[in-house]
């Protein structure tokens with residue numbers, strides 16, 4: 001069975017202020033953390049690393065597994081689609097933001113196992129722990145029922161052919177979402193969740209890289 005990891009590192013880092021995927025965390029570029037984790041997972045056979053087109057040639061990648069480099073697109077969703085087109089023949093695809101350097105092997109493996117059991121997809125998530133309110137123009141409009149609220153992360157694992165068709169449908173309809181599960185949900189597929197962690201946060205702003213540095217240096 002061909003299980004391919006699509007590692008996304010083609011963002012422009014608008015909220016961070018620079019391309020965060022190349023920022024060094026304890027001597028290694030951020031994107032390399034996800035490669036290191038995926039390299040330890042036997043069930044993942046191949047890797048597609050998605051990079052900004054202008055960086056593809058110069059970026060050095062360390063991996064024991066076969067890695068193809070793919071040029072990213074304008075939006076995250078375009079980057080995923082570019083990778084899907086390059087990995088024809090995959091059975092299962094694992095989509096992961098390299099901006100989440102602390103995703104664990106377990107998260108990848110549980111996702112793949114759920115899909116092998118028959119789910120169309122499995123997404124890493126944690127239950128909401130804070131109270132979530134709807135606020136419009138500074139006015140609190142309501143409080144959501146926390147019991148059914150989950151904070152969603154990556155890795156997200158899908159049946160390859162189904163994710164490809166969900167992406168094609170979204171492109172035909174000019175729909176963009178912030179994750180791949182959204183496209184699968186609107187195409188009617190059944191998605192489950194696997195256990196995430198608060199430590200699997202996304203490096204979005206400079207505050208996040210400060211936290212990540214504390215974690216890798218263990219000085220908190």
Ligand SMILES: Nc1ccn([C@@H]2O[C@H](COP(=O)(O)OP(=O)(O)OP(=O)(O)O)[C@@H](O)[C@H]2O)c(=O)n1
Nearest residue numbers: 009010011012013014015074075076079098099
């Ligand atoms: N066109 C894009 C946009 C995002 N990503 C990837 O998707 C993940 C999540 O995106 P985000 O945190 O939004 O990264 P950026 O797009 O770099 O950040 P910003 O939205 O602040 O510009 C990251 O691993 C990022 O590299 C990508 O591969 N291609």
Ligand SMILES: C[C@](O)(CO)[C@H](O)COP(=O)(O)O
Nearest residue numbers: 076097152153154178179202
């Ligand atoms: C896919 C994701 O990481 C799940 O939380 C998130 O939706 C990416 O969103 P962003 O807008 O690209 O930061």
